[in-house]
Amino acid sequence: MSNHRSDAWISTEQLQENFAEVNSPLSTTHAVKESNRCLFCYDAPCIQACPTGIDIPSFIKKIASGNLKGSAVTIMDANPVGASCARVCPTEELCEGACVLNGESEPIMIGDLQRYATDWAIRNEQVLFEAGPSTSKHIAIVGSGPAGLAAARELARFGHQVTIFEADDEPGGLNRYGIVSFRLPVDIVKWEIDQIVNMGVTIRTNTAVGKDISPEELREQFDSIIIAVGMGSVPELHMEGEDASGVYDAVDFVRSTKDGTFSRNLAGKRVAVIGAGNTAVDAATCSTRLGAEHVSIVYRRTKNEMTAYPFEFEFAKQDGIAFQWLTSPVKIEKNDHGEVSGLECVQMELGEADQDGRQRPVPIQNSNFMMDVDVVIRAIGQERLQDTIAMFGLEHTDGVVTVDASYAASEPNHFAVGDVVFGSGQGEAMVVSAAEQGKQAAYTIHQQLSAGTQAAG
Amino acid sequence: MADLTTNVAGIRSPNPFWLASAPPTNSGYQVQRAFEAGWGGAVWKTMGDPILNVSSRFSAVSFGGNQVAGFNNIELISDRPLEVNLREIEETKRLYPEHAIIGSLMVEPDRDKWHEIVKRVEAAGVDGLELNFGCPHGMAERGMGSASGQVPELVRQQTAWVKEVARTPVIVKLTPNITDITFTAKAAVEGGADAVSMINTINSLSGVDLDSWNTIPNVDGKGAHGGYCGPAVKPIALNMVGECARTPGIDVPISGMGGVSSWQEAAEFMLMGASNVQVCTAAMHHGFRIVEDMIDGLSNYMDEKGLASLDQLIGQTVPKYSDWGDLDLTYRVAAKINNDVCINCNKCYIACEDTSHQCIDMLKDEDGNDILRVREDDCVGCNLCSIVCPVDGAIDMVEVARKVGDEPMTWNERQQLMANAGSNQ
Ligand SMILES: Cc1cc2nc3c(=O)[nH]c(=O)nc-3n(C[C@H](O)[C@H](O)[C@H](O)COP(=O)(O)OP(=O)(O)OC[C@H]3O[C@@H](n4cnc5c(N)ncnc54)[C@H](O)[C@@H]3O)c2cc1C
Numbered sequence: 050m051s052n053h054r055s056d057a058w059i060s061t062e063q064l065q066e067n068f069a070e071v072n073s074p075l076s077t078t079h080a081v082k083e084s085n086r087c088l089f090c091y092d093a094p095c096i097q098a099c100p101t102g103i104d105i106p107s108f109i110k111k112i113a114s115g116n117l118k119g120s121a122v123t124i125m126d127a128n129p130v131g132a133s134c135a136r137v138c139p140t141e142e143l144c145e146g147a148c149v150l151n152g153e154s155e156p157i158m159i160g161d162l163q164r165y166a167t168d169w170a171i172r173n174e175q176v177l178f179e180a181g182p183s184t185s186k187h188i189a190i191v192g193s194g195p196a197g198l199a200a201a202r203e204l205a206r207f208g209h210q211v212t213i214f215e216a217d218d219e220p221g222g223l224n225r226y227g228i229v230s231f232r233l234p235v236d237i238v239k240w241e242i243d244q245i246v247n248m249g250v251t252i253r254t255n256t257a258v259g260k261d262i263s264p265e266e267l268r269e270q271f272d273s274i275i276i277a278v279g280m281g282s283v284p285e286l287h288m289e290g291e292d293a294s295g296v297y298d299a300v301d302f303v304r305s306t307k308d309g310t311f312s313r314n315l316a317g318k319r320v321a322v323i324g325a326g327n328t329a330v331d332a333a334t335c336s337t338r339l340g341a342e343h344v345s346i347v348y349r350r351t352k353n354e355m356t357a358y359p360f361e362f363e364f365a366k367q368d369g370i371a372f373q374w375l376t377s378p379v380k381i382e383k384n385d386h387g388e389v390s391g392l393e394c395v396q397m398e399l400g401e402a403d404q405d406g407r408q409r410p411v412p413i414q415n416s417n418f419m420m421d422v423d424v425v426i427r428a429i430g431q432e433r434l435q436d437t438i439a440m441f442g443l444e445h446t447d448g449v450v451t452v453d454a455s456y457a458a459s460e461p462n463h464f465a466v467g468d469v470v471f472g473s474g475q476g477e478a479m480v481v482s483a484a485e486q487g488k489q490a491a492y493t494i495h496q497q498l499s500a501g502t503q504a505a506g
Numbered sequence: 507m508a509d510l511t512t513n514v515a516g517i518r519s520p521n522p523f524w525l526a527s528a529p530p531t532n533s534g535y536q537v538q539r540a541f542e543a544g545w546g547g548a549v550w551k552t553m554g555d556p557i558l559n560v561s562s563r564f565s566a567v568s569f570g571g572n573q574v575a576g577f578n579n580i581e582l583i584s585d586r587p588l589e590v591n592l593r594e595i596e597e598t599k600r601l602y603p604e605h606a607i608i609g610s611l612m613v614e615p616d617r618d619k620w621h622e623i624v625k626r627v628e629a630a631g632v633d634g635l636e637l638n639f640g641c642p643h644g645m646a647e648r649g650m651g652s653a654s655g656q657v658p659e660l661v662r663q664q665t666a667w668v669k670e671v672a673r674t675p676v677i678v679k680l681t682p683n684i685t686d687i688t689f690t691a692k693a694a695v696e697g698g699a700d701a702v703s704m705i706n707t708i709n710s711l712s713g714v715d716l717d718s719w720n721t722i723p724n725v726d727g728k729g730a731h732g733g734y735c736g737p738a739v740k741p742i743a744l745n746m747v748g749e750c751a752r753t754p755g756i757d758v759p760i761s762g763m764g765g766v767s768s769w770q771e772a773a774e775f776m777l778m779g780a781s782n783v784q785v786c787t788a789a790m791h792h793g794f795r796i797v798e799d800m801i802d803g804l805s806n807y808m809d810e811k812g813l814a815s816l817d818q819l820i821g822q823t824v825p826k827y828s829d830w831g832d833l834d835l836t837y838r839v840a841a842k843i844n845n846d847v848c849i850n851c852n853k854c855y856i857a858c859e860d861t862s863h864q865c866i867d868m869l870k871d872e873d874g875n876d877i878l879r880v881r882e883d884d885c886v887g888c889n890l891c892s893i894v895c896p897v898d899g900a901i902d903m904v905e906v907a908r909k910v911g912d913e914p915m916t917w918n919e920r921q922q923l924m925a926n927a928g929s930n931q
């Protein structure tokens with residue numbers, strides 16, 4: 050077994066087509082019909098189910114009345130990344146799951162309507178928010194993912210001076226480089242960032258805190274600091290053959306489809322993705338779109354335990370992804386060129402429940418078998434940015450920063466939001482929760498700073 | 507942001523959205539909640555001599571999945587003691603000095619009774635009065651409401667009595683249960699009305715229960731006609747506002763109502779000459795919170811149109827509203843079907859084929875796909891196909907050239923021409 054299919058080829062045009070947004074927008078007719086179907090509930094359960102508390106019946110009513118600007122404002126007011134969320138939120142688990150029409154008929158297509166209204170704002174180049182009258186307070190935000198951006202937008206609305214430090218080339222965090230472009234096109238993320246930059250927020254890209262600027266410098270120059278650095282790379286599998294070429298980190302791998310390079314050519318290849326969360330599904334569906342001939346998701350438990358959402362599972366199946374349940378990799382085979390040539394796996398069965406209540410998978414003796422693959426992508430979660438957290442001297446549990454209900458961390462005037470405070474065993478991290486935490490930290494900071502000003506004056 | 511402040515015959519409010527005199531304005535608690543939600547003004551539930559109400563009172567006409575396409579009621583005026591209403595008006599006005607409170611009044615056609623109630627209600631601090639000559643049931647059987655409102659002389663007389671003592675602006679609320687509303691509107695103006703409002707409810711019976719054969723609604727098996735309002739009455743109300751706005755001699759502001767459910771109908775009423783709008787059914791259907799989109803939507807619309815204040819909107823369509831005899835007989839539009847948008851439901855085809863002018867053909871294009879095409883020469887431009895089409899943008903009504911040799915000509919001009927030709931012979 051070897052890279053016998055390496056002569057296969059896929060054109061740039063084809064790649065661009067493969068990575069274009071999959072879901073089509075609602076037509077005007079559909080959007081108006083659907084919005085009129087909304088019951089306009091009072092004290093609506095969908096609002097409670099949205100982590101950012103968007104007034105959903107109100108934005109839908111505004112679509113029905115033709116007030117699309119008002120609709121977009123209602124959405125973006127509560128959720129500074131509301132256009133992205135319209136596309137990436139697991140709505141079945143959130144707003145749409147709470148719709149009272151579930152079981153009666155079909156839940157309202159809240160995500161699609163949210164997209165309809167925000168698309169309108171994007172297409173019509175609307176400027177929805179303005180910065181508040183300037184205060185002389187300076188706030189540093191480390192990381193420009195959804196958590197950092199949401200905090201920045203709210204702080205700017207209060208008139209504070211916000212600087213975001215971003216290690217990467219472009220702002221946006223995982224919205225920019227992580228979530229696959231066929232679900233979240235880069236243009237949408239850019240529009241949300243432009244809205245925030247237009248409010249006077251400074252984003253210093255290619256500036257890693259700890260390398261290009263120190264925590265001490267931030268403490269000297271800013272009244273408060275928000276740490277919104279997200280998580281790190283995918284951990285190693287710690288198995289023989291992991292150094293082979295053709296073994297990728299899923300987050301890096303997805304990134305290569307979003308930075309314009311499409312540097313990973315998978316034309317004709319056979320791929321195994323290890324893990325069964327959002328990231329695994331994204332890596333697998335990217336692989337098919339990069340021309341892979343066959344893609345399997347290899348997971349040591351069963352469909353019931355996977356953390357990917359049912360809609361993601363459906364999507365993967367439609368993409369022709371095979372699922373190898375109760376299968377655990379043990380060794381990566383290499384050929385003479387140091388390339389992946391196969392994956393040795395062992396069959397598992399579910400044993401006793403562990404601490405978090407999930408049944409622990411245990412290997413079945415003598416069940417080892419070989420998978421014929423030339424690419425292995427590990428998608429078994431993300432590492433914690435322990436160094437960064439230590440650098441700020443923040444208390445944490447296994448790299449999850451400790452915060453109180455207002456997202457204040459252990460150091461004075463330090464706050465932490467987003468994936469950096471996302472604990473394990475809570476299912477999947479979400480953009481919408483990161484955004485809400487950013488907002489909440491901004492409100493706490495604003496309250497503290499205004500109280501300080503009053504005391505001083 | 508556009509300036510939405512409103513002035514109706516001297517009654518000022520922060521925005522043009524008033525709650526109409528009806529259950530939503532029954533008490534101080536409700537009106538205060540409404541002002542808190544953003545309503546610019548409220549016409550208090552009609553006050554007069556105490557009455558007794560029945561149970562049940564309301565019914566709705568549901569249509570095509572819409573719960574409240576039309577709304578019917580057999581409720582009378584306020585059933586609370588006048589002193590209580592006046593105390594709450596006073597308190598509400600004190601708490602919300604910027605919002606408009608208009609006292610709606612109805613008494614028997616008696617000069618002294620009118621004088622007395624006007625004085626008492628004005629003493630509570632209202633910003634204006636609205637005379638209810640419109641309620642079509644119950645009160646009418648006692649010679650009040652629409653029984654007065656259908657007789658121009660009674661409208662003129664009672665308005666004049668009110669004007670003898672009133673110190674605040676007087677709005678006369680008209681009934682639509684009349685052949686030509688401009689007659690009673692003129693009578694109100696002759697009596698000294700500072701403004702007119704329309705429409706009150708239209709005589710109606712919502713339905714019959716097909717199991718019990720009772721009317722809907724009914725009171726222990728017996729029914730009586732009620733008053734109809736809500737989205738279904740908008741076109742009737744809009745025409746009445748337009749007719750009053752364009753008729754000489756009715757040169758007072760109009761407060762428009764009847765089926766206003768969102769900012770869009772509000773803008774339509776104002777374009778048609780209303781200085782503001784009143785709302786009842788939509789608030790009863792959804793609660794006071796609907797005013798938020800009314801204000802926001804109207805404001806965004808005005809910004810988009812570059813309008814700074816409501817006077818740039820009010821009445822703009824009135825000059826475009828005239829008589830049929832003034833319409834150009836040779837002007838033509840024709841339907842154009844956009845097959846790339848069309849979903850081939852063929853509703854336009856069957857509507858035209860069975861009930862209009864048989865000018866849509868069902869064809870196949872070069873690739874064998876079904877397409878629909880209008881024979882422009884046969885199309886009379888009636889709009890029916892575009893009305894029944896369920897898809898936005900699939901059928902456009904486009905202007906086409908006049909028929910060869912045709913010049914612009916209205917019916918009235920044509921009659922004139924023929925009369926001239928006749929007299930020249
Ligand atoms: C492949 C993938 C798919 C996903 N799909 C979904 C989905 O469909 N729906 C959903 O809701 N969620 C999804 N998520 C999760 C979601 O993307 C995250 O929960 C969310 O982005 C977290 O936001 P954040 O702002 O905390 O962190 P991030 O988005 O990770 O942003 C952190 C930023 O901080 C920067 N940074 C880090 N360290 C430093 C430093 N020292 N100095 C300066 N800058 C620094 C990083 O460069 C990065 O830009 C997905 C995640 C992945 C990996």
Ligand SMILES: Cc1cc2nc3c(=O)[nH]c(=O)nc-3n(C[C@H](O)[C@H](O)[C@H](O)COP(=O)(O)O)c2cc1C
Binds near residue numbers: 528552581610638706
């Ligand atoms: C239940 C009910 C009670 C009403 N009572 C009064 C009233 O006391 N006085 C009055 O002037 N109009 C009354 N009206 C009429 C409304 O003020 C208004 O003119 C009418 O409902 C049209 O507006 P709409 O379509 O927004 O409901 C009543 C309407 C309803 C539905």
Ligand code: SF4
């Ligand atoms: S709304 Fe229902 S509960 Fe309230 S008074 Fe009417 S019938 Fe009674």
